[in-house]
Amino acid sequence: MGASSLIVLAIAGIVFSAGGMMIAKIFVKGTKNPQKGQAYESGIKSTGTTWSQFNVGYYLFALVFLVFDVELVFLYPWAVVVKSVGITALIEIIIFIFILFMGFLYAHKKGALKWI
Amino acid sequence: MILNDFFIFMKQELMLLFIIFLLLLIKVGKDRSNESLLYLINLLLLINVIAGFILPGEGSLFSDMFRTNPLIALEKNMLNIGTLIISMQSYSWLKSHKHLLEFYILMISTLLGMFYMISSGNLLMFYLGLELSSIPLAALVNFDLEKKASSEAAMKFILSSAFSSGLLLFGVSLIYGTTGSLAYAEITSHLSTDPLQIFAFVLFLAGFAFKISAVPFHFWTADVYEGAPVAITSYLSVISKGAVLFVFVSVLYTVFKPLADVWYGMLFVLSISTIIIGNLFAIRQDNFKRFLAFSSIAQVGFILVGISGSSSMGTAAVIYFVLIYIFSNLGAFGVVSIVSSLTGKERISDYKSFYKTNPFLSWILTIALFSLAGVPPAAGFFGKFFLLIAGAEKGNYLLISIAALNMIVSFYYYLRIVKSVFMEPNESPIESLTIPLISKVALYICLLGIVILGLWSVVYDYIFTLSPIF
Numbered sequence: 326m327g328a329s330s331l332i333v334l335a336i337a338g339i340v341f342s343a344g345g346m347m348i349a350k351i352f353v354k355g356t357k358n359p360q361k362g363q364a365y366e367s368g369i370k371s372t373g374t375t376w377s378q379f380n381v382g383y384y385l386f387a388l389v390f391l392v393f394d395v396e397l398v399f400l401y402p403w404a405v406v407v408k409s410v411g412i413t414a415l416i417e418i419i420i421f422i423f424i425l426f427m428g429f430l431y432a433h434k435k436g437a438l439k440w441i
Numbered sequence: 442m443i444l445n446d447f448f449i450f451m452k453q454e455l456m457l458l459f460i461i462f463l464l465l466l467i468k469v470g471k472d473r474s475n476e477s478l479l480y481l482i483n484l485l486l487l488i489n490v491i492a493g494f495i496l497p498g499e500g501s502l503f504s505d506m507f508r509t510n511p512l513i514a515l516e517k518n519m520l521n522i523g524t525l526i527i528s529m530q531s532y533s534w535l536k537s538h539k540h541l542l543e544f545y546i547l548m549i550s551t552l553l554g555m556f557y558m559i560s561s562g563n564l565l566m567f568y569l570g571l572e573l574s575s576i577p578l579a580a581l582v583n584f585d586l587e588k589k590a591s592s593e594a595a596m597k598f599i600l601s602s603a604f605s606s607g608l609l610l611f612g613v614s615l616i617y618g619t620t621g622s623l624a625y626a627e628i629t630s631h632l633s634t635d636p637l638q639i640f641a642f643v644l645f646l647a648g649f650a651f652k653i654s655a656v657p658f659h660f661w662t663a664d665v666y667e668g669a670p671v672a673i674t675s676y677l678s679v680i681s682k683g684a685v686l687f688v689f690v691s692v693l694y695t696v697f698k699p700l701a702d703v704w705y706g707m708l709f710v711l712s713i714s715t716i717i718i719g720n721l722f723a724i725r726q727d728n729f730k731r732f733l734a735f736s737s738i739a740q741v742g743f744i745l746v747g748i749s750g751s752s753s754m755g756t757a758a759v760i761y762f763v764l765i766y767i768f769s770n771l772g773a774f775g776v777v778s779i780v781s782s783l784t785g786k787e788r789i790s791d792y793k794s795f796y797k798t799n800p801f802l803s804w805i806l807t808i809a810l811f812s813l814a815g816v817p818p819a820a821g822f823f824g825k826f827f828l829l830i831a832g833a834e835k836g837n838y839l840l841i842s843i844a845a846l847n848m849i850v851s852f853y854y855y856l857r858i859v860k861s862v863f864m865e866p867n868e869s870p871i872e873s874l875t876i877p878l879i880s881k882v883a884l885y886i887c888l889l890g891i892v893i894l895g896l897w898s899v900v901y902d903y904i905f906t907l908s909p910i911f
Binding site: 328331424427430431434 | 462465466468469636637640
């Protein structure tokens with residue numbers, strides 16, 4: 326054990342991953358055709374470029390959704406212990422929701438919820 | 442009882458949280474003019490500075506996750522003062538900026554992260570604070586919304602800081618694996634010179650070196666400093682770097698004390714390369730912000746010399762130097778910030794015969810540069826002097842003589858600017874600028890700080906009595 330094991334681990338890691346790639350290189354027949362390079366889209370031929378523009382509004386909606394998603398994740402464990410912790414838990418969750426609510430108000434003020 | 446402790450120990454953090462939420466509330470309400478908001482925010486930051494000095498508590502919260510003592514409170518106050526000065530200096534830039542409140546919300550959030558980082562008693566808390574202080578900074582670097590260079594700088598900053606956080610986190614995970622705990626006190630008692638622990642420490646040190654831009658890890662510094670708005674450049678080079686240095690000293694001197702012989706050698710190499718490369722690159726710069734970036738790299742090298750000595754005055758010397766560095770670097774950055782926001786000129790060659798048109802700004806710039814170079818009446822000399830004494834504790838005079846020689850090299854490039862400001866002719870000098878009153882006050886504060894800290898030894902003695910003995 327000690328430093329030597331770490332070095333052995335590092336070398337083994339490199340050999341393992343590089344070796345796999347080398348073996349694949351040796352045994353694969355190097356045929357190339359345009360269809361191979363295409364993205365697989367449910368068997369249907371893909372058309373157009375993938376670099377198309379999306380409306381930024383989707384992202385803003387997703388972000389605002391995420392805020393309340395996370396809030397909900399925190400609310401479940403809170404709901405389990407609220408009875409035993411008592412009034413402190415109530416105050417803490419009010420502060421927590423207030424903080425998130427401020428974020429929501431900010432998003433609303435910036436017009437993130439207006440659709441186009 | 443416990444609630445009372447909570448309010449006393451976390452006072453400075455709660456103040457910042459209060460300011461953040463007040464600003465959010467103002468933002469949500471009806472639109473107000475930038476000027477009135479700027480006065481309100483500067484007033485709030487001033488109150489924050491004053492309130493920070495009242496009743497520094499001593500104790501810990503959340504089972505030692507968060508701890509505080511008078512020294513930590515003092516470090517936070519220093520960062521508060523620096524933030525106030527930066528905010529006052531960037532008045533003329535922010536006056537016409539359309540996202541003023543977001544700027545302050547993000548900036549104070551990063552400050553809050555640094556406070557948690559400084560007070561952390563646990564590596565997990567430390568990491569959370571570090572991330573809270575570095576992610577909003579990337580958004581701040583991008584705050585010159587029209588400039589492409591600013592976006593590029595933000596991209597570079599977020600990628601390099603993510604990478605360095607990754608290294609640091611890997612180090613933390615190995616430390617956890619070998620010691621079985623994340624709490625500082627537990628880690629110290631389980632450290633030995635086991636190779637895996639040293640490897641973990643190297644990764645940990647690399648993460649730190651990224652944040653303080655010590656040399657092999659300094660490549661992001663110059664580009665990010667050049668692209669970012671001047672206010673954020675000064676924030677990065679003074680506040681963010683200062684906060685990481687505070688943690689660095691306390692972590693090395695308390696948590697990794699059993700590895701002192703190991704990190705002495707590493708700091709020796711780091712400090713010499715940092716000083717030399719910082720100095721050599723600073724000589725050839727023409728962009729003022731790039732120049733200050735390399736000068737700040739060189740200054741960090743001197744701080745590392747002071748840390749490496751692990752003497753009884755190591756902590757005090759570093760904190761004292763950072764305090765001086767706040768005032769002198771912000772003095773120089775203040776002038777650059779005002780000139781850049783009023784005329785858009787950022788090159789050193791634009792500053793030729795600056796004295797003829799703007800004598801006040803020239804004098805501030807000169808005194809700040811003298812202090813950075815370390816010319817005796819200015820405070821910078823005493824800061825470097827104490828650092829070198831602290832570094833000499835181990836009797837490694839090679840290190841000290843290299844540092845001293847590099848101080849002389851640094852005179853060349855600092856005084857080159859003074860020469861071009863006062864002596865060199867220029868057909869189209871920067872016109873006579875009208876400085877906003879609030880920025881003028883900030884420059885006077887920097888000037889007072891440089892002069893008083895150099896002449897009045899009480900400050901150093903006070904820091905020395907607070908700091909722990911190695």
